[in-house]
Amino acid sequence: TLFHVKQLWERIAALSDRSLDPRQLGVLHRYRDWLIEEAVPAGGLGPGEGGRVDERHIGDSLLFSVPIPDFPEEVWDLGSGAGLPGIPLAILIPETRFVLIERSQRRADLLERVVRILGLPNASVVRNDIESLEGPVPAIVSRAALGAAKTSRIADHVLESGGFAVMGGSWRRRPSHTGWETFEIPADLFDHPVWFLIMRRQ
DSSP states (O other): OHHHHHHHHHHHHHHTTOOOOHHHHHHHHHHHHHIIIIITTTTSSOTTOGGGIIIIIIIHHHGGGTTOSSOOSEEEEETOTTTTTHHHHHHHOTTSEEEEEESOHHHHHHHHHHHHHHTOTTEEEEEOOGGGOOOOEEEEEESSSSOHHHHHHHHHHHEEEEEEEEEEOOOSSOOOOTTOEEEEEOTTSSSSOEEEEEEEOO
């Protein structure tokens, strides 16, 4: 139910000492509807993903706020796809600018449309190949669109000194990669633990 979804999103926000006011919850709900009604039919999400938007996609994206207590002024979302995790994070953390980076023209057009629909002043879309990005940027996030090895290579190239990368993924068991810390969110929110990989640039 929508009440259950609202409770879930509020509990996730509270894990990072944040809160979602009624306006933010309304924007999240509009984004949820857009994912189901437009992004799935357009191929921005897989054909079977409409029923898993609340937890697997929006909830999972909001969880990116938990491993990092203080988000810097700008964050790049690499391989943003349908705006995950960048758009839920932009709704939750209005003081940070989120740049949604997507190589596909079709997906970039979709992203620009939803940013406009939602009226998100702190989200923008860049159509670019991730390999050709030029930094420096204080932080990057990615929902395992690239894998740890490729993300490491890009992070080394674009992160400023002291910057960080956070990568999430639907891992079935605890992930471990050289140069990355593993951060676990216990199974009390969902019916399984959720892991993030974090890399800090010296």
